[in-house]
Amino acid sequence: MARTIAKDHDLKRAQILKSAAKVFADAGYDRASMTQLARECGISKANIYHYYDSKDAVLFGLLETYLSDLRDRVCELDLTGLEAEARLRRIVAEILLAYQGADDEHQVQISAMSALPEEQQTLLRGYQRELVTFMSDAISAVAPDVFAGNPAKLRAATMSVFGMLNWYYMWNSGAGSEAREDYADMVATLTLNGVKGL
Numbered sequence: 001m002a003r004t005i006a007k008d009h010d011l012k013r014a015q016i017l018k019s020a021a022k023v024f025a026d027a028g029y030d031r032a033s034m035t036q037l038a039r040e041c042g043i044s045k046a047n048i049y050h051y052y053d054s055k056d057a058v059l060f061g062l063l064e065t066y067l068s069d070l071r072d073r074v075c076e077l078d079l080t081g082l083e084a085e086a087r088l089r090r091i092v093a094e095i096l097l098a099y100q101g102a103d104d105e106h107q108v109q110i111s112a113m114s115a116l117p118e119e120q121q122t123l124l125r126g127y128q129r130e131l132v133t134f135m136s137d138a139i140s141a142v143a144p145d146v147f148a149g150n151p152a153k154l155r156a157a158t159m160s161v162f163g164m165l166n167w168y169y170m171w172n173s174g175a176g177s178e179a180r181e182d183y184a185d186m187v188a189t190l191t192l193n194g195v196k197g198l
Helices: 009-027 034-041 045-051 055-075 084-099 103-115 118-142 151-166 177-195
Strands: none
Touching: 009 034, 009 045, 009 055, 009 103, 034 045, 034 055, 055 084, 055 103, 055 118, 084 118, 084 151, 084 177, 103 118, 118 151, 118 177, 151 177
8 A cells, every 4th residue: 555645744855955955065965964964854864765765866856946946936026017127126136035044055056966967957957047047138128239139248247147146145144134135236236237338
């Protein structure tokens, strides 16, 4: 007879992934062990294997959940009625707010994705690509004449914005919503003023 799924199955999976993000970020994915993960979760190693059959499976589950949720949260924003500049400000703010409380996941994404099989990396990069395209379209709309016929310039501007956002956790760890909104506004202002002078 098939084993029934516990009522708290999804909650336990989420707990394992959150704990894994901390362990992988602190110890480094290569050095982290399932024993460390079990200790951080407060459950047995055997219990973890009930949900994930390997450390790689935990890593993929962590990054797939984090990146798909991030993509959905940002790319499904309702930007109806907003002018191009306001859209860009809204997107930049939402990304930085989405990063809040996810510093470990973000660090693992940067440092450990390459440990996964190419097929899984391709899926995860797809989520990233959708997010980048969404931002790129917003930047292009602000200064269409600047970027017309110059995709390399648009990509450079887009990745510069992500550079300002992605490393925020390194020098302002634990920043709250207000600090993130203030910084997002500054990034948006720098971007809006900068792209028009390119």
